[in-house]
Amino acid sequence: MTQDLLIADPKAVRERRAQAVGKLTRQTVLPVLTAVALLAVWEVSVELSGLRPAVLPAPSAVLETMWANRELLVVNAIPTAVETIGGFALSVVFGGLLGILLSYSTLARDSLYPNVILFQLIPKVAVAPLFMLWLGIGWESRLAISLFIAFFPIVISTVSGLNAADAAILRLCDSLTATRTQVFFKIRLPYSLPFLFNGMKISMTLAIIGVIVGEFITSQRGLGYIILFAGSRLETAIVMAALLVLCFVGLVLYGVVALTEQIIMKRFGE
């Protein structure tokens, strides 16, 4: 028997660890260096070409503006982040429920699925003004637009995830007289997790787009509003500072989903 399969020899472990460290350095150092180099080129070319800051501000000018307007940016980043989380959460709930419905009911699948696809083909930004008409210029509109844009990947990943369970395992469950509820929670759901997390990662990036589109249209508050407003006044440095904050918000929210995935998959992975 291969009882001691996992007891590796220490030299090999050390080597593997050294390799892992090398890979990590490469994976972090290389992209950071590339970004720094690009920023340097940008800074120097703005300096040399004498472009007006309204057209292209230097990175240093963007950072300065960001610091000077830190309060404005933070105050507007909070509603953007909160509404993104809201739009994402609604997408997960509604997309997940629709996905479950489509997986379990052939009637629902036959009648709804083609329509869901058709619905998805509508350019959603173009429909956004309708939501404002229906729901006003408050957060309700922005959440609705965000949900509308972000829920589709959740539907698709739920449907494919729930169908991903091993057929032989499902037969084993049959032989054990497992109920449909047991099969759902103990088999289908765990098997669908990698699909669900993929869908959620895509959905999170779409949710933030939805909120920004909503802020463009409702023009009340949020980073999208700042971008639009500052843009119309040719305050390009503020636009870029707001974009930078937006990137940061998106990165954090995406990171939370990715981290949750890592934690959950440790339990439900192989």
Add this chain to the structure above:
Amino acid sequence: MSACSAQSGQAFVRLNKVGKSFRIEGGTIEVLCNINIEVANRQFISILGPSGCGKSTLLMMLAGLEPVSAGSIEIGGQAMRTPRRDVGVIFQDPTLLPWKSALENVLFPIEIFGLPFAKYQARAEALLELVGISDARHRRPRQLSGGMRQRVAICRALIHEPKLLLMDEPFSALDAITRDELNVTLLDIWERHHQTAFFVTHSIREAVFLSDRVVVLGGRPGQVVLDVAIPFDRPRDLNIGESVDFNRICGELRRAIAESHARRVAG
């Protein structure tokens, strides 16, 4: 020593004129026809036959996973139509849940039945000990070899003390050495617990080594072509494979399979 043909009054498993046909494009195909087998309580019976003779289908019908097309199956006096909890099945693949440890996989039926874990924990550990992988009980399937995985599957099928054990070519994916090991382990366990057991295989020697009785399926549609008692005393070890009687029985079975095969090709 073994009771080959059980008295009809005390048969534990009774297959009565069982037939199976599948609907395919442009008609039906008959896989099994007029299967009559009676198995006494605590008998170990092997169903032997070439690939495609319908032996796995027969086992799935016994498990209640496939409906019968004709005739009836009775287990313990009750008609078998849907899966039952007093039956344990070992499939061709181990079918372990990848996120559960060996021990958790063994306890999976208990989880499904909603029985108290505490009561079965010790039994699960004892079974893993018995099949010799006690040390690996906290490992996940990915960290186990093919033979170890199938050992876990054996323990899982036995955890709830089923009255009938059904095995569908459980060792066919393993190498010859591991397969011999597992045959010995299986007999070891079976001799302790002694349930009625149905073992489907296409290995003649495996069937003879394990069983009280071997039924050969052959022809198309599949029918019983031979039903022989295996007279060796238990406990058995692999050495009986070298005896004259063992090889004589194997030869007899091989000829029966070849004949039914020839008929099938000719027909």
